[in-house]
Amino acid sequence: MRQQEKAKVTEAPRPAKILVVEDEPNMVAGLRDNFEFEGYEVITAGDGIEGLRRAPEESPDLVVLDVMMPRMSGLEVCKQLRAQRGSIPIIMLTARGQELDKVVGLELGADDYVTKPFSIRELLARVKAVLRRTAVVPKHQDQHSFGNVEVDLRHHRVLRSGKALDVSSKEFELLKYFICHSGETLSRDRLLEEVWGYENYPTSRTVDTHLVRLRQKLEPDPEQPQYFLTVHGTGYRFVG
Structure with missing residues (x-):
């Protein structure tokens, strides 16, 4: 005992x-x-x-x-x-x-x-x-990859075709949240609350702006996204 x-x-x-x-x-x-x-x-x-x-x-x-x-x-x-x-x-x-x-x-x-x-x-x-x-990701979830992108959630690194990407802290937190909730449809309000934590953050366009940046950095064709999908009238869904 x-x-x-x-x-x-x-x-x-x-x-x-x-x-x-x-x-x-x-x-x-x-x-x-x-x-x-x-x-x-x-x-x-x-x-x-x-x-x-x-x-x-x-x-x-x-x-x-x-x-x-x-x-x-x-x-x-x-x-x-x-x-x-x-x-x-x-x-x-x-x-x-x-x-x-x-x-x-x-x-x-x-x-x-x-x-x-x-x-x-x-x-x-x-x-x-x-x-x-910003809690530490469980060990079995600390690595994630989709397409030619590799994400080290524990050490906050993002690689594309083996090359490190310059990703801001908020872009990384948004990416991390998408990965941890892969397949879920996430509203802009939920993303603002969970990633930014501001009930009075200026507008939900903040999410849209950061998502555009993630698409530009991570999608093969940002104009025709494969991983960060728009769910019209609701929000976004990550399918990587």
């Missing part, structure tokens, strides 16, 4: 690790306390340069990143993190509610955006949602 119990303890999943990059000590302390209370492992960095150093060292599952910081802005940190590890989930924090900041952050690859002051419950909910959307 003890051996069985020991095996169960060994197999328990590790808590998600969150890197908080924030220069306000009180904010850092509050975030650490709340994240640890929810069972997350927390590491911190006091500015953007330290955050860039700690991210590859610690391999966090998610980064909570302030925009306004000394030495290097959060927007530049986000850009460099995306270049170093394109798949890492990022939630950005800012004291500025300007729409331009939000748009720039999202264009640089942030997965979500929270404006200070914010409810800790809201932030926790967004953290859980982003971690759910």
Whole structure:
């Protein structure tokens, strides 16, 4: 019995690790306390340069990143993190509610955006949602191929005829969602909710734009798609 119990303890999943990059000590302390209370492992960095150093060292599952910081802005940190590890989930924090900041952050690859002051419950909910959307793929599902395309879901790589493709983080998440729900008809609203996580994202045309890019990169003939099919009046279906 003890051996069985020991095996169960060994197999328990590790808590998600969150890197908080924030220069306000009180904010850092509050975030650490709340994240640890929810069972997350927390590491911190006091500015953007330290955050860039700690991210590859610690391999966090998610980064909570302030925009306004000394030495290097959060927007530049986000850009460099995306270049170093394109798949890492990022939630950005800012004291500025300007729409331009939000748009720039999202264009640089942030997965979500929270404006200070914010409810800790809201932030926790967004953290859980982003971690759910970017969860590690089970080992038996980490490779997928269709036509001359190979997708490594675990390491976030896409090859076509053996050559690596430049695929943005959101394009990859959309592709991953299609692969994990192959054969299902997926509405634009469902894709927005599951891949972007924004109930108030500008328009459902966002999905259409990203799908056009995937077709251009992955379809033999983007004008006559074989894998990413349009279901008129409903959404899209992946059949690869």
